[in-house]
Amino acid sequence: MYFSIGDFSKLTGLSIDTLRYYEKENLIRPERNKHNQRQYTEKDKTWIDFILRLKETAMPLREIQNYAKLRYAGDQTMKERLDMLHMHRESVLEKKKQLENNLKHLDQKIEIYEKANRSK
Amino acid sequence: MYFSIGDFSKLTGLSIDTLRYYEKENLIRPERNKHNQRQYTEKDKTWIDFILRLKETAMPLREIQNYAKLRYAGDQTMKERLDMLHMHRESVLEKKKQLENNLKHLDQKIEIYEKANRSK
DNA sequence: GTAAGGGCTGGAGTATACTCCATGTCAAAT
DNA sequence: ATTTGACATGGAGTATACTCCAGCCCTTAC
Numbered sequence: 001m002y003f004s005i006g007d008f009s010k011l012t013g014l015s016i017d018t019l020r021y022y023e024k025e026n027l028i029r030p031e032r033n034k035h036n037q038r039q040y041t042e043k044d045k046t047w048i049d050f051i052l053r054l055k056e057t058a059m060p061l062r063e064i065q066n067y068a069k070l071r072y073a074g075d076q077t078m079k080e081r082l083d084m085l086h087m088h089r090e091s092v093l094e095k096k097k098q099l100e101n102n103l104k105h106l107d108q109k110i111e112i113y114e115k116a117n118r119s120k
Numbered sequence: 121m122y123f124s125i126g127d128f129s130k131l132t133g134l135s136i137d138t139l140r141y142y143e144k145e146n147l148i149r150p151e152r153n154k155h156n157q158r159q160y161t162e163k164d165k166t167w168i169d170f171i172l173r174l175k176e177t178a179m180p181l182r183e184i185q186n187y188a189k190l191r192y193a194g195d196q197t198m199k200e201r202l203d204m205l206h207m208h209r210e211s212v213l214e215k216k217k218q219l220e221n222n223l224k225h226l227d228q229k230i231e232i233y234e235k236a237n238r239s240k
Numbered sequence: 241g242t243a244a245g246g247g248c249t250g251g252a253g254t255a256t257a258c259t260c261c262a263t264g265t266c267a268a269a270t
Numbered sequence: 271a272t273t274t275g276a277c278a279t280g281g282a283g284t285a286t287a288c289t290c291c292a293g294c295c296c297t298t299a300c
Contacts, residue, residue: 004276004277005276005277005278006276006277015258015259016277017258017259017260018257018258018259020278020279021257021258021259025257035265035266035267035277035278036265036277036278037266037276037277037278038277038278050229053222053225053226056218056219056222057219057222057223057226060256060257061256061257062256078233078236078237079237081233082230082233082234082237085226085229085230085233086230088226089223089226089227089230092219092222092223092226093223095219096216096219096220096223098176099176099177099212099215099216099219100216102173102176102177102212103177103209103212103213103216105173106173106177106205106208106209106212107209109170109205110202110205110206110209113198113201113202113205114202116198117198117199117202124246124247125246125247125248126246126247135288135289136247137288137289137290138287138288138289140248140249141287141288141289145287155247155248155295155296155297156247156248156295157246157247157248157296158247158248180286180287181286181287182286
């Protein structure tokens with residue numbers, strides 16, 4: 001039902017220190033047991049996975065922080081969060097285009113190098 | 121024929137400080153004029169553009185440094201550079217797959233949010 | 241001839257995102 | 271009863287990639 005920080009660390013692949021850091025930065029707010037120890041839930045796992053997706057798509061922690069704040073504020077912030085997601089989607093598409101462009105140039109460069117190499 | 125650091129900064133979009141930093145890190149080695157001022161060439165522009173592509177595809181400066189070292193060492197390092205480019209290509213493809221996967225999940229999330237929003 | 245506008249260097253400072261450490265609590269095992 | 275192991279906190283330290291600054295040198299414009 002609940003994960004200790006150690007177990008949750010293994011589950012998410014994030015270090016214990018990172019989990020505590022994320023909490024300090026208000027990205028995640030796990031419950032505490034009677035000994036003041038963090039108790040993470042399945043829902044926290046889903047949430048962390050989403051955070052990691054945002055990170056992987058190069059969203060800075062600050063922005064994830066804003067999103068988290070809205071999320072923890074409840075359902076009435078849904079519209080605002082949706083706006084953020086739409087904007088982020090655009091930036092991811094942009095990133096994808098850039099990546100494809102870079103890949104194209106990289107392939108060309110490799111091609112040129114290989115030709116030069118063969119003719120030696 | 122030659123660009124001063126100020127002009128080269130405008131040309132590349134990199135700040136003067138960044139250009140000097142890249143030189144300190146041996147990424148680029150512009151010539152100097154009789155007053156010890158940097159003189160960048162068209163070739164340097166091509167090279168910087170390539171560096172920026174590597175950066176955009178998330179290659180750390182350290183690795184770009186290694187590549188630069190080989191490049192400045194001359195033609196006999198071509199094979200080694202080619203190997204680096206091949207490996208980097210794989211990592212870019214990997215990044216692209218990851219990005220596409222994240223995009224898919226993002227779209228799903230947006231879809232769910234919009235449904236929830238409409239039904240309110 | 242002096243002031244402004246570049247450029248130079250070495251070194252300190254900054255932002256981001258962690259990562260490590262000292263010190264302390266608590267519960268279970270020996 | 272004490273050691274072990276997992277957890278807690280506050281705060282310092284680290285890596286990466288810049289960014290800024292003080293103090294100095296030249297050249298050109300007024």
